[in-house]
Amino acid sequence: MKFVAHALAAVALAATAGHVAPAAAQQTLTISSWGGAYQKAQREAWFNIVEKELGVTIKEETTSGVADVRAQVASGRPTWDLVQQGNYGCALLDKEGNTEPLTPAILGVKGIADNMKGKGWISNLVYATTLAWSDEKYRDKKPSSWADMWDTKTFPGGRTMRRSPVYALESALLADGVPMEKLYPLDTARAFKKLEAIKKDVVVWWASGAQSQQVLKDREVEMAAIWNGRAAALATEGEKVSLTFNQQMLLTDCWVVPKGAKNKDLAMKAIEIMSRPEVQARIALYINYGPANVEAFNTGIIKPEVAAKLPSSPENAKKGFVLDANYWAANLDELTKQFDLFIQR
C-alpha cells in the first residue's frame, strides 16, 4: 500500500512538473487568418516554427476581413495579436490607425520589396491575377497580354472578369497601352472607357474564385482574368486551361498587429521569424502560393519546377507588377460605386 501511495505521489509530482510549470511560463499568441487549407499550410510552414523558437503556444482564429480588425480595435481590448489580411485591407487598416507600427527588425528583413509593406503591415504570401484561357478554343494562337483579352477579332469568345474595379481597371489600362510602371495613379476615365469596349463580351462578372473557375470549366467563357491558383487548379484537374504570367498583377496577403494588441511584442517577434527567407520558403511546400520574400527562392527549399508556377518567383515576378495597395486603400469605395454603376448599365 505504502509503495502504491509513493508511486502515485511520484507520478503526480512528475505530472505537475511536466505540465503545469512550463504552461505557466508559456505565453499564448493569438493569430487570426483566412482559415481552411490556407491556414493549415500556414500552421505547418510557419506557426510550428514560431512556437518552437519563441516557446509560445499559438492559438488560431479566423477572420473574414478588415471589419473584424476594426471591431477588435474599437472594443479597446483586441483579443487577436496578429491578423492576416489582403494587401489593400492592410494598407487601409494602417491608414485608419488600426495597426501597431512594425519594429525596425521586421522592416529590416532583407528580400521583401518596399511596395509589399508599410508602416504597420508586411506581406507574407503572393498570388496573382493572371490572364487564362481555354486551350480547346484557342488551339494555335494563344493570348499573351491583356490587349488580347480586348481583341475579340483574333480571340472571339466570352470573357469573365472580377466584379470589382480592382484588377478590371488595371487590365483595361494595360490593354490600352499604358506601361506597367506608369499605371498608378490610375487614369480611371480612360480605364472605364476601355472597359466599355469589352463589356458586351464579358459574360460573367465573377464574385468568387470558385465562380471564375466554374465558368471557365463549363466553357461559358473562353478567357478570364482569374487568380493564378484557380486556373492552375483547373489545369491540375485535367481541364485544357492555360495561363500567362505576362502582365500579371501581383497580390499579397499580409500581417497586421491590431492597435493595442495584448502581446504585441511577441507578435512582432513572430512576424520577424515568419519573414525570414528560410521560413518564408516553407509555405510553397504546403500550398500553391509563393513567399513574399524573394530571398526565399535562393534557399534551395523551393524546387525549380515549383518556383516556375509561383507568381513571385524572380523569373515570373519580373513579367508583372505589384498591385498598389495604398492606391486601392484610398480609392476602393468611390471606384467600386462607379464600377457598380458601370456594370449595371
Added chain:
Amino acid sequence: MTLALDQIAAGGTASGANEEALRRQAHGERRSMLALTLPALLLVGFVVLIPIGWLFWLSFVDKSGFTLIHYQRLLHPTYLLTLRTTFELAFTVTVVCLLLGYPLAYLASQLPRRWASLVLLCVLFPFWTSLLVRTYAWLVLLQRRGLVNTWLQKLGIIEEPLRLVHNFTGTAIGMTHIMLPFMVLPLYATMKTISEDYMRAAANLGASPIRAFWQIYVPLSFPGLAAGLIVVFVLSLGFYVTPALLGGGRVMMWAMQIERSTTVYADWGAASAMGVVLLVITLGILWLVSRLTGSAKLGEAR
C-alpha cells in the same frame, strides 16, 4: 368553465357568485394564455424587435454621433439603379408567377382529391429542395452549353446558343421557379373554399361560363390572390442568392448592395441604412395593399 355553465343552467339563484366565478375563470384563462405566448413574445422581442431597433440606430450614427451620411450615400446613381433593378425584377417575377400560378391553382382546386394532391406535390417538391441546388440546376440548364441550348441547337431551332443566363432573363426564370409555390398555395387554399354553388347560380341566372368566372370566381379568389402577390413581391425584393448566381454580376439587387457595404466597404452604417430603406418600402407596400383591398380580405386568406 363547464361547471360554471352548469350552475347557470341549473337555475341561477346564486347568480352573483356565478358571475364572480366566471370572471375569475376568464382572468385565469387570460393569464395562462399570456403565459403560453410569453416565450414567443420574448423570442420575437429579442430576435426581431431589438435587432431592428439596433438596425435603425446604426443607420443614424457614426463615430461623431447622429448623422444622415449613410442615407446621403444612397443618393449615388448606382444605388438608385440597383433599386430600380430590384423592383423591376420583383415585379416581373410576381407577374409571371401570377400567370403561371393562377391556372395551376385553379386546376388543382377543380381536380378530384387524389389528382389535386399530385399537382400540389409537384408544386411543393421543389419547395423542399435547397434553394442553392435549384439555382445551380438552372445554371446547368440555361448556360451556353446547357441542356436547353443544346436541344434547341440539335432541333435546328437556333444556330448560336442563346444567352439565357447571367442576365436579367435567367435571374427572373430562376426566381420565378423558387417563388411559384408562394403564389399557388394561398390561391389553392382560397379556391378550395369557393363553393361551386356560386358558379351554378350564376349559370342559372344566364351568365356564360367565362362571365361567371370573371365576375364571380375571380373576385372570390381575391384574398388568396392578394396574399400570393404580396408574399411573392416582398420576398423577391429581398432576394440575394439567385440573382448573385444567375445574374452574371450585372443584375444587382438591393441585398447585393447591402453585402457590398459589409464586405467591400466594411460600412455597417450604410448597410443598415439600406436595410431600413428596404424595410420601409416593404411596409409601405403592405400598408398600401391593405388600404386598397381592406385588411379583412387579407385576414381571410390566412
